[in-house]
Amino acid sequence: MLVAAAVCPSPPLLVPDVATGAAPELDAARAACADAVGLLAAARPDRLYVVGPADEGAHGGYPAGATGSFAGFGVDLSVRLGAESPQDQAQARTQGEDDRPLPLSLTVGAWLLARAGWADAPIEGLGVAASTAADVCAGTGRELAASAERVALLVLGDGSACRTVKAPGYLDERAAGFDAEAARALGTADVTALLALDAGLAAELKAAGRASWQVLAGAAEGAGLDGRLLFEDAPYGVGYFVAAWS
Numbered sequence: 001m002l003v004a005a006a007v008c009p010s011p012p013l014l015v016p017d018v019a020t021g022a023a024p025e026l027d028a029a030r031a032a033c034a035d036a037v038g039l040l041a042a043a044r045p046d047r048l049y050v051v052g053p054a055d056e057g058a059h060g061g062y063p064a065g066a067t068g069s070f071a072g073f074g075v076d077l078s079v080r081l082g083a084e085s086p087q088d089q090a091q092a093r094t095q096g097e098d099d100r101p102l103p104l105s106l107t108v109g110a111w112l113l114a115r116a117g118w119a120d121a122p123i124e125g126l127g128v129a130a131s132t133a134a135d136v137c138a139g140t141g142r143e144l145a146a147s148a149e150r151v152a153l154l155v156l157g158d159g160s161a162c163r164t165v166k167a168p169g170y171l172d173e174r175a176a177g178f179d180a181e182a183a184r185a186l187g188t189a190d191v192t193a194l195l196a197l198d199a200g201l202a203a204e205l206k207a208a209g210r211a212s213w214q215v216l217a218g219a220a221e222g223a224g225l226d227g228r229l230l231f232e233d234a235p236y237g238v239g240y241f242v243a244a245w246s
Contacts, residue, residue, distance in 0.1 A: 002145040002219045003152060004043035006036035007186050008112060009240035010052055010105040010156035010208070018073045025235060032231035032242035033112055037154065039244045041120045045152035048120070049144050050081065050113070051215050052105025052156030053208045054127025059103075062125030066100065068107025079110040082123030103127045105156040105208075113154070121152065128211040130203065134195055137211050141218025155216045157209020159183070159239020160202075167237020169206040178205055179239035182213070186243040187229025191217045207239070220245065 008014075014030060016023040040048065054060075064082040071077075081102060102110060106125045113123070126144070128137065145151050159179040162172035169175075178201060185193035194217035202210035231242035 001149065001151060002223045002225065003045060003150045003246070004040050005153040005155060005216055005220065005225070005245040006033075006040050007155045007213070007216065007241060007243040007245075008033045008036060008109070009158050009242070010108045011158065011238065011240070012070060012073050012104065012108060014108055015070060015075070015077070015111055017075045017077050018070050029231050029233070029240055029242060034116060035230055036242055036244045037112055037116045037118070039246055040152045040154065041116070041118070043152055043246060044150065045121045046148040046150045048118075048123045048152045048154060050106055050109040050123060050125045050154045050156070051128060051212045052103065052109055053130055053212055054103035054105065056129050056131070058100075059127045059129040059132075062100070062102055062106060062127065064123045066102050066125060068102030068104070068110055070107065079107060079114055081106065081110045081125050082113065082118065105212075109154050109156045126215070128215055130208060130211055132211045134197070134199060134214050137214035138195055138218030138221070141215040142221065144215070145219040145223070151219070153216055153219060155212050157212040159207050159209060159234070159241060161206035161208075161238045163234040163239060164237035172205055174201065175205050175239070178202070178207060179234065182207070182209075182239070183229060183232045183241050186213065186241050187227050189220060189225050189227030189245045191220050
């Protein structure tokens with residue numbers, strides 16, 4: 001059963017080594033992410049799943065000990081998804097995934113957990129392809145929630161990338177409304193509203209978080225969790241939200 005969730009954005013700029021001189025611009029987002037991850041630990045989960053968007057070829061599960069890197073951003077920094085036990089190593093060899101690098105969103109998630117010193121529950125990662133339909137996302141979430149008595153999720157993903165003319169997707173007048181509804185749903189743990197987010201519109205607005213948010217919605221069905229929005233902004237024309245569900 002899902003007992004807690006933290007929703008965080010997934011830009012590499014959250015990592016100060018990547019952001020360099022621009023690092024202070026996201027200090028408030030980093031602080032909110034730290035608060036949300038701290039609330040996960042307070043829920044005393046038996047298992048934590050880190051869920052985030054992934055390219056089509058990188059979707060699927062990632063075991064504890066999987067690594068990701070920020071080398072593509074000119075930074076010699078690698079992170080590991082939790083601690084790796086001998087059992088994790090054996091499982092990874094069986095699945096043939098021991099050499100598969102984490103998708104960028106899960107790499108950011110692993111950095112957030114390492115920054116928090118996470119050692120509160122075993123970890124697994126899940127990359128979700130952007131094209132995944134809402135009902136499939138919800139079904140995946142239900143499976144995660146049913147996998148242990150007390151499950152927590154760290155959910156990574158951004159809102160629209162079309163809030164300004166300098167945004168990665170340029171300005172789209174629909175972006176502000178999409179982000180406002182997403183922020184409201186995330187801040188109130190509105191499962192129905194999250195599942196109603198339009199996948200086609202999300203793709204047009206380059207809202208990478210849609211699929212992982214809908215995994216969260218499926219996991220939270222019937223859990224009776226309350227939500228709090230800890231951060232909402234659109235620096236660089238991209239919607240970033242931090243929320244905590246418990």
